[in-house]
Amino acid sequence: MHNTDYTIAVIEDDPIQLETLVTALQQQGFSVEAFSDRASAESYFEQTLPDLVISDIILGQEVDGGFDLAKRLLSYNQPIPIIFLSERQSEFDIYTGHALGAIDYLPKPISLNVLIVKVKNLLRITASSKEQAASGKEQSVIDHLEIEPSQYKAFWYGKPLDLTATEFEMLRQFATTGEGGVVTYDNLQSSTQGVVERNTINTHICRIRNAFKKITPDFNLIHNEYGRGYSWQHKDED
Structure with a gap:
């Protein structure tokens, strides 16, 4: 599959960081949906589920907004890989992120090159799993x-x-x-x-x-x- 076949949702309350993330992903050919708060992202998920979610943990006044967003995603019957981006690097936060289904937890300030590699690898994993499941092998x-x-x-x-x-x-x-x-x-x-x-x-x-x-x-x-x-x-x- 090509990058253009994938849709990535990015949730980040800092407008400059959000624009940077969206631009970097779009330059790789991905379709990107951008949100600055949890509520708007959840409204989008009710209509369409992306292939991958990249989210900050602190969203506006919600100190655990990203975690709450992950909990909502868990309610859907389709597993959606999540990458958390955060300045919070305590063992508890990292454990909580993984317990809520996060595939990765990257510290801020992030390396865009590392993020892009992670995104491509994760999407290959999900595509491979779906193909193998469909083949029944x-x-x-x-x-x-x-x-x-x-x-x-x-x-x-x-x-x-x-x-x-x-x-x-x-x-x-x-x-x-x-x-x-x-x-x-x-x-x-x-x-x-x-x-x-x-x-x-x-x-x-x-x-x-x-x-x-x-x-x-x-x-x-x-x-x-x-x-x-x-x-x-x-x-x-x-």
């Missing part, structure tokens, strides 16, 4: 684990796992590799089109484990294979 070979690539959703014993889209892509590597096989660091990075950096893979794996533990507290099936990656298997310890 992928399904989980792990007992009690179900995956729905078109929706970026996974189910453990029939209950939904709380995962971001990138974490879903990483889990899908285990689901299709099966028990006992090693999912390498390179596999995990390539599955997210480079969105997940090598030095943050373990953080995402911890979040994936915790998602399983919310359903089965004694979950202990994803193990570190030192120097190689991770495996899904029954064993007493890493």
Whole structure:
């Protein structure tokens, strides 16, 4: 697909920053819808859902406006990847952003070059998932684990796992590799089109484990294979 096939919604209350973001994305050929507040963006979403959302967290007088916007997006049946842009870089804010479905959380002032690369990678991920789901080529070979690539959703014993889209892509590597096989660091990075950096893979794996533990507290099936990656298997310890 070409960049012109994608629509990106940008929500930023600073008019200069908003214009800068819109111009940079349009120069790459993307169709861009720009909003300066949460309410106008939500009105747009009621009519049309974009392929990707880029949002500041503080929107006008709403200190958590971007987070509230993400909560609204979660109410739709179609997963929409979100990139948060913010000067707020506390662990709590970053965790909250990811818990609400954010794919990435970039600090301000942002690098437009980095943002453009992230956007292109994320859109490749979503397009690839939709194509694979349509072809019916992928399904989980792990007992009690179900995956729905078109929706970026996974189910453990029939209950939904709380995962971001990138974490879903990483889990899908285990689901299709099966028990006992090693999912390498390179596999995990390539599955997210480079969105997940090598030095943050373990953080995402911890979040994936915790998602399983919310359903089965004694979950202990994803193990570190030192120097190689991770495996899904029954064993007493890493």
